[in-house]
Amino acid sequence: MKAVSDIYAPVSGTVEEINEDLLDAPEIINTSPYEDGWMIKIRMDDAAEADALMTADAYQKLIAEES
Secondary structure (H helix, E strand, C coil), X not given: CCCCCCCCCXXXXXXXXXXXXXXXXXCHHHHCCCCCCCCEXXXXXXXXXXXXXXXXXXXXXXXXXXX
């Protein structure tokens, strides 16, 4: 099923690049989320916003605690 919805970004900025490969193969998001499945590249307005984001390890810990 194809659907369109808003993407909520954890940082503010300008979209610099979109992953054109997803137009023909959106399943890449699921099959390769950490390599080829990226959606957009953002030039952040304020790099300090990234300091408030969780690391991958912290996120995995949070998920484990909630399970």
